[in-house]
Amino acid sequence: MKKSEVTRRKLIKTAGTLALTSALPMPFIRRASAATELVHWSPLAASDGEVWAQMIQNFNEAHKDKGVSIRMEVVNWDDYTTKVLASAAAGEAPDFGWNTDPRPSFVRDGLLVPLNELAANSGLDLSDFSEFSINASKFPNYGGDELFQVPLDLMSIQPEVNTAHVAEAGLDINDWPDDGDGLLEWAKAMTKRDGDTVVRSGIMMTGSGVQPTVTWGIVAEQMGFQRISNDFTSVCVNPEAGKAAMQWVLDLFDTHRVSTRDVTDRYKAFGTGQGSIFWTGPWTINGYLAQELPFATKLFPKVGEKRVTYFERGALELYLQSDPSRYQATMDAVTWLSDNSFLWCTEGRGASPRQSILGRSDYKTAGAPWDVRGAFVDGLEFATAIADFPIINGADFNIYSGGNFLAKTLELVWAGQTSIDDAMTKLQDGWGESLEEG
Amino acid sequence: MLSYRSQKPPVDWAAYAFVALFTAPFLLFNIAPIVFTAYLSFMKWGIFGPPKYVGVDNYRKALENDQILISFQNILLYGLTIVPGVLVLGLMAALYVNNRWPLSSVARVCFFSPYVVSATVIGLVWVWILDTQFGIANHYLGYLGIDNIPWLTSTDWSLYGVGITSIWWDMGLAFVLILAGLQDIPGDMYDAAEIDGATRWQRFRYVTLPMLRPVLSMVITLQLIATLRIFSQVYVMTSGGPASSSTSVLYEIYTVAIRNQKFGLGAAVSMMLFVVILLVTFLSRRLIREQST
Numbered sequence: 144m145k146k147s148e149v150t151r152r153k154l155i156k157t158a159g160t161l162a163l164t165s166a167l168p169m170p171f172i173r174r175a176s177a178a179t180e181l182v183h184w185s186p187l188a189a190s191d192g193e194v195w196a197q198m199i200q201n202f203n204e205a206h207k208d209k210g211v212s213i214r215m216e217v218v219n220w221d222d223y224t225t226k227v228l229a230s231a232a233a234g235e236a237p238d239f240g241w242n243t244d245p246r247p248s249f250v251r252d253g254l255l256v257p258l259n260e261l262a263a264n265s266g267l268d269l270s271d272f273s274e275f276s277i278n279a280s281k282f283p284n285y286g287g288d289e290l291f292q293v294p295l296d297l298m299s300i301q302p303e304v305n306t307a308h309v310a311e312a313g314l315d316i317n318d319w320p321d322d323g324d325g326l327l328e329w330a331k332a333m334t335k336r337d338g339d340t341v342v343r344s345g346i347m348m349t350g351s352g353v354q355p356t357v358t359w360g361i362v363a364e365q366m367g368f369q370r371i372s373n374d375f376t377s378v379c380v381n382p383e384a385g386k387a388a389m390q391w392v393l394d395l396f397d398t399h400r401v402s403t404r405d406v407t408d409r410y411k412a413f414g415t416g417q418g419s420i421f422w423t424g425p426w427t428i429n430g431y432l433a434q435e436l437p438f439a440t441k442l443f444p445k446v447g448e449k450r451v452t453y454f455e456r457g458a459l460e461l462y463l464q465s466d467p468s469r470y471q472a473t474m475d476a477v478t479w480l481s482d483n484s485f486l487w488c489t490e491g492r493g494a495s496p497r498q499s500i501l502g503r504s505d506y507k508t509a510g511a512p513w514d515v516r517g518a519f520v521d522g523l524e525f526a527t528a529i530a531d532f533p534i535i536n537g538a539d540f541n542i543y544s545g546g547n548f549l550a551k552t553l554e555l556v557w558a559g560q561t562s563i564d565d566a567m568t569k570l571q572d573g574w575g576e577s578l579e580e581g
Numbered sequence: 582m583l584s585y586r587s588q589k590p591p592v593d594w595a596a597y598a599f600v601a602l603f604t605a606p607f608l609l610f611n612i613a614p615i616v617f618t619a620y621l622s623f624m625k626w627g628i629f630g631p632p633k634y635v636g637v638d639n640y641r642k643a644l645e646n647d648q649i650l651i652s653f654q655n656i657l658l659y660g661l662t663i664v665p666g667v668l669v670l671g672l673m674a675a676l677y678v679n680n681r682w683p684l685s686s687v688a689r690v691c692f693f694s695p696y697v698v699s700a701t702v703i704g705l706v707w708v709w710i711l712d713t714q715f716g717i718a719n720h721y722l723g724y725l726g727i728d729n730i731p732w733l734t735s736t737d738w739s740l741y742g743v744g745i746t747s748i749w750w751d752m753g754l755a756f757v758l759i760l761a762g763l764q765d766i767p768g769d770m771y772d773a774a775e776i777d778g779a780t781r782w783q784r785f786r787y788v789t790l791p792m793l794r795p796v797l798s799m800v801i802t803l804q805l806i807a808t809l810r811i812f813s814q815v816y817v818m819t820s821g822g823p824a825s826s827s828t829s830v831l832y833e834i835y836t837v838a839i840r841n842q843k844f845g846l847g848a849a850v851s852m853m854l855f856v857v858i859l860l861v862t863f864l865s866r867r868l869i870r871e872q873s874t
Contacts, residue, residue, distance in 0.1 A: 225839050228628040252629050340729070342714055350734050351823035404823065405713035405734045417714070538841065545820060546836055551648060558736045558824035 179211045179472050184227065184237040186220040187492075190429035194491035195241070201486070202479055211472055221546075227462060228254070236462035238473040241295070243455050244541070245533040250285040256461035257289035261474035267293065267481065268499075276496035279456055282533055284581075292458035293477050295484055298493030299443075299526035300357065300422050300453040301518040306437045308333045308343075308419040316439055323391075323446035326420075330401035333419035341403040346395055347418030350404025351554045352545035355392050357453055358422070359553055360542025363388035364528045365447030370540050371532055371578065378574035382567050384447070389556055389563045391446065396557070404557070424455065425493050425519040428511045440518040443525075453543060454526035457492060485509070494520040536577035548573050615855070621848035628842060639849035649850055651825045652833040653857065656809050658740055659747070659829065660861070663808045666748035668800060671755025672793075676785075678756075679763040689760075696753025704817030707746040708733065733819050739827035743814050750814070751807065755800045762796030763789070798869045805865055809858050830854045 187195045199215045206212060216237070218226055224246065230236045231254050249255045262269065269277060269290070276294035309316050312332040320326050330345030348354050366388050369380035379385060395402040406412045413421040414436055422443060431438060443452040459477045461470060480487075485503065488495035489510030495501055507513050531537035539548040552569050555561035561569075622639055624632035643649050674692040678685045695703065710716050711732035719729045732742035766789065774784045790797075812831035815821055821828030821836070830850065838847025 221840055225628065225842055228842065232629050248627070254629060352820060403713075405729075405731050407708055407712065407733050407819075545822075546840060551825070554822060554824045558826070560736065560824050 179469070181211065181213045181239065181469070181473055181476055182237040183213050183215045184218045184223070184240040185215055186218055186223045187241060187426075188217055188220070189426040190433070191426040191492045192217065193429065194487060198480060198484070198487050198491070201483065202476065205479070211476065213476060231463050234465045236464065238464065238469060239459055239461045239477055241457060242292070242460055243457055244531060245279065245282070245292075245537065247282050247285055247533050247537070248535050249460075250282040250291055251535070254463050255286075255291045256463065256470055257286060258291060258293065258461065258474065259289050261461075261470055262290060262293070262478070264471060265474045265478040267474075267478040271497045271499050273297075273496045273498070276456060280458060284533075292460045293481050294456055294458045294496040295481060296457040296488055296491070296493040297496050297523055297526075298425050298455050298457070299519055299522040300361065300424055300455075301440050301443050301522045302420050302422045303413070303427065303431070303438050303440050303515070304421075305333075305413070305416065305419045306439050308416075312419075316441075319441040320444050322444050326444045326446065327399055327401065330395075330420060331399065334401045336400070339400075341400055341405075343416070344403050344406070344412075344418040345401035345420060347406070347409055347413050347421035348392075348395060348402035348404070349406045349409050350396075350557055352550065353543060354409050355557050356545065356550045356553055357543050359388050359392050360549075361422075361443065361451060361453055361528055362391050362446050364451045365445065365449060366391075367448055370542075370574065371534075375532075375534070375578070378578055379567065379571045382571065385570070386563045386567050388447075389553070389566065393556065393563075422452075425516065428515055429490070432511060432515065439514045440516065442518050442522050450525045451528050452522055452526045453528045453530070454523070455493075455530055455543070456496075489516075494523055534578065535580045539577040540574060548577070618848045618851050621845055622852045624845045624848075626844045628844065632845070635845065639845045640853070642846055643849050643853060648825055648828065649830070649833050649837075652821075652828045652830045653853075655740060655825075655827065656811065656829050656857075659744060659811055660805055660808045662741065662744040663747045663751065663811075664801060664804045666744070667751045667755045667804050668797065670748060670752050671759050671800065672797075674752065674756045675759035675763055676789075678760055692756045693753040695750050696757075698750075700750060700813030701817050703746060703750045704814050707742075707749075707814075708818050711742050711746075733827075734823060736824050736826035739819050739823060743811075743818055743827050746814050746818065747808070747811060751804060755804065758796055758800050759793065762793045766792045794869075798866070801865060801869065802862055805861060806858055809854070809861065830857075 183199065185192070185195055196215065199213050203212045223240075223242070224244075227236060227240060227249075236254075246255070272294055276297060277290065280290050280292035280294055281288065282291060304316065304319070306316055309329075312329075314329060314332060320329055326346075332345070333343070334341060334345035335343035348358070363385045366384035367381050368384035368388060371378055372380050396404060406417065409418070409421065410423075410427060410430075412418055413423075414431060414434055416436075428440075443450070459480065461473050461477070464470065481497070484495060484497070485500050485506075488500055489506065495506075500506065507517070510516060528542065530543045531539075531541035534540075538544070541547050542549065544550045549570070552566050552573070556563055556566045621632065623634060623636060625635045625638075626632035674688070678689045678692070682688075710718050713719060713729050713731045713734055716732070718732065719727075722730065730738055732738050732745075770788050770792070771784055774788050779787065810831055811829045812835065815827055815829045815832045816835070819827045821832045831854070834847045834850050834854070837843050837850065
């Protein structure tokens with residue numbers, strides 16, 4: 144009988160090899176293979192998400208034989224920050240992500256990779272970007288003059304108007320009102336009621352969540368309210384204006400009765416004709432065009448002393464890796480995506496921060512028709528109400544939120560469970576504490 | 582004579598190995614997270630970087646937070662709404678099928694099928710059913726002369742809107758458990774009661790209910806625990822609103838910890854919920870036991 148060839152020495156050797164192989168970190172395996180696969184996380188899941196997926200596919204096709212590809216994973220927006228933090232803590236962060244909010248704590252904790260040198264090596268032409276977008280991608284308090292994000296798109300919130308309702312009310316879309324009184328007249332003309340109940344909102348609103356919060360944020364700034372003073376030393380500058388804005392939102396429901404709280408999904412409600420004027424962002428365009436909703440986009444009227452609307456900037460950022468040799472390949476990919484973002488900034492989302500794209504002769508004719516896309520771009524001129532501030536607890540100040548401290552405080556006002564004065568006092572106290580953390 | 586050494590029973594390593602198959606994952610995935618959560622509840626931690634000890638500060642903040650206190654109040658209200666609803670409807674459904682009333686085989690599938698659908702799907706469907714203006718619930722209530730009810734958009738109704746959805750979803754499990762309990766009751770007992778002249782109601786009251794008590798007790802306990810941990814329906818249907826009227830403790834933990842990265846505070850609220858569930862379960866079990874004796 145043949146003796147077994149599996150000796151103890153062989154067994155230990157084999158087991159050791161297997162254990163060593165399985166313990167090797169993934170980046171090593173990635174490096175060892177011929178191709179580099181960059182992992183990208185994106186929270187984009189609305190109709191703009193399809194265009195972003197196309198951008199990634201375009202990159203992969205352009206780099207088919209160049210040994211680099213991008214694997215995109217869509218991450219729920221609400222969980223995005225936490226998942227990035229958790230993955231980075233575990234040493235498994237994605238190589239880069241698309242994000243809107245400035246996160247100074249990411250810079251302070253070393254989670255974001257400084258980009259100055261990498262961008263220079265990649266040949267990214269920073270002089271092509273608007274100065275504002277570049278400055279917004281730096282965090283002087285924590286990162287000096289380093290760039291930490293590459294601005295990709297700029298957007299504003301503007302009113303989408305159902306043109307069928309406009310015609311039905313005998314209005315002319317070209318006479319879109321310029322001020323608050325005119326806006327209310329239009330809203331009243333298009334509102335439908337059954338007795339006292341609003342069954343079609345002239346102005347699309349929800350009883351809680353993002354829509355009334357962002358409306359308050361925009362109108363409050365128009366009326367002269369500031370969440371944080373210019374020198375970042377105090378909160379709630381001109382509280383009376385903030386209170387007046389709360390009253391303005393409440394009046395939509397209770398005095399003018401042009402909005403109903405009985406809407407659960409504002410996107411679907413506007414898409415199914417339950418509302419006539421809906422201020423939102425360009426991420427909705429493709430979806431509404433696909434369902435053949437008759438609509439045009441107009442500029443946000445001047446409700447208060449000055450015309451202001453919400454501003455948001457999308458940017459790409461590189462996350463801390465256990466293998467720093469991946470940074471340059473990632474930066475090269477980000478540079479390619481930025482250089483080739485014409486599709487993204489015409490069909491996808493908002494306007495471009497790059498002069499070379501804005502200056503193209505086909506910029507206004509490419510993508511969605513200008514009457515539904517143009518206002519989001521033209522309106523950037525007065526889009527100065529930023530979502531949140533570059534401070535550690537900036538998220539508490541975010542006016543585009545349905546669940547943060549601000550939204551939860553205002554929700555009680557919309558539901559009639561607290562007074563406007565008490566809500567403002569609560570904002571002053573809560574934001575005061577938030578600002579103290581730096 | 583055998584020596585002391587030889588009298589010592591051999592260690593049965595195989596038994597330990599079999600026990601470890603359960604014990605190791607249980608310790609790793611059940612006990613360790615509880616211990617870690619308890620530890621975190623005394624820390625300030627945002628995932629990245631080391632936790633910082635803050636004593637009972639997180640518990641103080643939780644008790645001073647209106648939102649969190651409302652969420653505890655809400656889960657008790659959910660418990661008072663959903664548990665009786667599930668129990669009564671589950672019992673009625675089980676009796677219907679057990680008595681082989683018309684179409685009982687179809688009814689069996691209908692009663693149980695919601696339970697196998699995910700809570701997210703149930704939530705999305707019921708958002709449409711309960712829509713104030715266009716939902717079929719209000720449409721049919723309109724035939725009874727009832728005005729549109731703002732099921733999910735009013736602070737007075739949202740908790741009941743979510744509650745009704747949860748009853749519809751959870752009833753399937755209660756139905757199956759109670760049906761199994763009904764089928765375990767010996768037919769002799771009903772025969773004896775019938776010979777003694779018991780009416781249909783008396784047979785139900787004095788035979789069925791007492792014999793079902795252990796099953797009903799289990800259904801109540803399981804449903805109570807599930808209801809106190811309600812999350813998916815709240816997340817999908819109302820996001821806890823309007824004005825926190827339908828929020829739950831788990832939803833607040835999610836908001837605090839996952840959205841706002843305040844893991845210490847989230848852990849403190851989790852420990853508070855842990856204690857509440859223990860207390861409520863203990864009390865309900867005790868109450869049922871006392872009634873049965």
